[in-house]
Amino acid sequence: MADALQLQEYRTPGGAAQSLYEQKKSRFIGQLFPAADQQQVDALLAQVRKQHREARHHTYAYRLRTDHVERSSDDGEPQGTAGRPILEVLQKAQITDALLVVTRYFGGVLLGASGLLRAYSKAASLAVAGADIITMxxxxxxxxxxxxxxxxxxxxxxxxxxxxxxxxxxxxxxxxxxxxxxxxxxxxxxxxxxxxxxxxxxxxxxxxxxxx
The missing domain is CATH 3.30.70.240 (Alpha-Beta Plaits)
Structure with a gap:
């Protein structure tokens, strides 16, 4: 916590937010959550997987002030098409102590690597745009x-x-x-x-x- 307090300010979600984006019959559900530590991240991921247990992928990224942690996961999607663009949305918005999950329900039409990247980035951006971001x-x-x-x-x-x-x-x-x-x-x-x-x-x- 001592290292974290060296920051004067940081931006974080004031609460959970959700978005829905559809592309070629696939549904991408973006969910942004405040998360202060790894334990909260793990619990929220478990919650999303339970909530959308029939979905094919739960890709995500998170950033934590403690130890300057940044991580992402493609969760079975082609490497670099999901987790990384989601993380870049958090970085661009300068949001930390946050978890951003994009759940995909496959619609039967392949999107290709570039299509997936755009869709995941769009769903993540919509979730951030609809969130109440506060400055701590x-x-x-x-x-x-x-x-x-x-x-x-x-x-x-x-x-x-x-x-x-x-x-x-x-x-x-x-x-x-x-x-x-x-x-x-x-x-x-x-x-x-x-x-x-x-x-x-x-x-x-x-x-x-x-x-x-």
Whole structure:
């Protein structure tokens, strides 16, 4: 995870998406899934194979941030006609932590190597085009302990940053729990410290990826 967090942002599916493409009576069903690790990839592939158990081929490609994994499979189709073009669709869209499967129901007409390549690429592209692709960014969880007389200053300042307030507690002081976009964090620290004369300094809790 430490290597993965070196990235500032990455694009990934916000949920599953599906497409249907027909070519010379063959049906190509594209399915795009978010997948964070090999275990999820394997489970999703098993799910697709069970869902379409009568299909002839389940070709796929996936990309994972962890260890920079990229893999593809032609699943019995001629080498290079399915898995590779599917992987290239993910690469071109800069999508990672994702599995893209194209299931083929054979229609009785041979498409040839070039026809297969175009059909698999098209089905994969349609699945990506119909998906909700989100940008995950490096975020920092932090806590601000704010005296009541400075709370108004902080309230007026926060809308200038990409962040979420996850908790606010009014006790002896006001305690704010924030998730801040990583690229905004140091600017927030500097402004909070300066405008409160050092009486409020954000306390960093952890870094992680999130969607803001």
């Amino acid at each position: 960014c490096t975020c920092i969880d932090c806590v601000l302990t704010v005296p009541y007389n400075l709370y108004g200053i902080i309230q007026n300042m926060l809308p200038g940053y990409t962040l979420q307030i996850s908790d606010t507690r009014f006790e002896v002081d006001v305690t704010l729990a924030l998730t801040v976009k990583g690229s905004d964090y140091q600017r927030l620290v500097d402004e909070v410290t300066e405008r409160t004369d050092g009486r409020v300094v954000p306390k960093k809790i952890k870094s992680h990826f999130s969607y803001l």
